[in-house]
Amino acid sequence: DAMVIQNPRYQVTQFGKPVTLSCSQTLNHNVMYWYQQKSSQAPKLLFHYYDKDFNNEADTPDNFQSRRPNTSFCFLDIRSPGLGDTAMYLCATSRDRGHTDTQYFGPGTRLTVL
Amino acid sequence: GNSVTQMEGPVTLSEEAFLTINCTYTATGYPSLFWYVQYPGEGLQLLLKATKADDKGSNKGFEATYRKETTSFHLEKGSVQVSDSAVYFCALMPTPTGANSKLTFGKGITLSVRP
Numbered sequence: 372d373a374m375v376i377q378n379p380r381y382q383v384t385q386f387g388k389p390v391t392l393s394c395s396q397t398l399n400h401n402v403m404y405w406y407q408q409k410s411s412q413a414p415k416l417l418f419h420y421y422d423k424d425f426n427n428e429a430d431t432p433d434n435f436q437s438r439r440p441n442t443s444f445c446f447l448d449i450r451s452p453g454l455g456d457t458a459m460y461l462c463a464t465s466r467d468r469g470h471t472d473t474q475y476f477g478p479g480t481r482l483t484v485l
Numbered sequence: 486g487n488s489v490t491q492m493e494g495p496v497t498l499s500e501e502a503f504l505t506i507n508c509t510y511t512a513t514g515y516p517s518l519f520w521y522v523q524y525p526g527e528g529l530q531l532l533l534k535a536t537k538a539d540d541k542g543s544n545k546g547f548e549a550t551y552r553k554e555t556t557s558f559h560l561e562k563g564s565v566q567v568s569d570s571a572v573y574f575c576a577l578m579p580t581p582t583g584a585n586s587k588l589t590f591g592k593g594i595t596l597s598v599r600p
Contacts, residue, residue: 377528413574413590414529428587461528470517470578471536474588476528 374398375477377462383483384452392447392480394462400475402468403445405437406461408479414461420445421468452484487512487579487589494594498565506560506594508549508575516577518542518551518558523572523593532560532573565598572596 376395384390394403402421406414418427420439434456436448449456459481463474492507510516517536521529533542538553549560558575575591 375528411593413593416587419587463529468582468586470515470580470582470586472578473519473531473534476521476530479526479528481526 375462375464375475377460377477377480379480380478381481381483383485385485386454387451390449390452390482392449392460392462392482394445394447394477395443396462396464396475397443398464398466398475399442400464400466401442402465402472403439404463404465404474405435405445405447406463407456408459408461410458417447449482452482454484456482457484458482487516487577489575489577489589489591491573491575491591491594495597496594497597497599500567500598500600501564502598504560504562504565504569504596506573506575506596508558508560508591510556510558510575510577512556512577512579512589514580515553516579518549519576519578519588520547520549520558520560521574521576521590523574525571529574565596567598567600570596570598 378393404419405417408414417431439445459479461479462477465472465474488511519534520532522532533544535542535551541550547562572593574593
């Protein structure tokens with residue numbers, strides 16, 4: 372029944388060691404989003420894919436990259452994680468980008484950078 | 486720009502108490518409004534939404550009415566349960582939409598319900 376799946380749920384990495392987080396969806400939605408959520412804060416949008424079209428937020432560090440090889444999967448790559456990248460990373464999907472389109476979130480990956 | 490303001494928290498209530506969480510917004514046009522809930526260690530779940538003025542969203546005993554005149558979308562529940570303990574986020578999606586549109590969240594408020 373899970374619609375948006377994230378793996379792993381917990382990830383520990385070392386400072387500077389690249390890490391990849393995975394998201395998959397069974398909804399066949401066009402849009403996939405990646406958010407960063409730090410403790411006691413609202414989610415912050417990093418970027419999104421509209422089909423194969425990548426849309427980066429202006430303030431997203433270059434350290435963060437994303438890939439979407441097909442409709443179902445999207446990956447978040449952190450090339451050289453810093454201590455400040457410790458956070459929950461949330462993937463979300465929506466059918467389209469209209470204002471009535473609901474975003475459906477996955478359970479998140481909690482990343483700890485040591 | 487677009488913004489969402491939520492009342493300051495945290496909020497602690499006894500079981501079966503009445504709940505109101507205030508949310509006001511600033512946006513041009515007619516945004517859609519959402520309430521998301523986040524249980525500890527989990528992602529966000531859509532609680533309810535409203536897409537036009539005077540719409541009422543409802544789910545699991547929670548309700549919120551889109552009030553254009555007061556730019557508000559307050560969340561209410563008549564009788565809270567311990568299982569409602571979570572963080573609640575109010576959010577808006579602006580119009581018109583496109584590549585630069587994004588969901589704008591309030592800061593969230595933590596609700597704790599004691600038995």
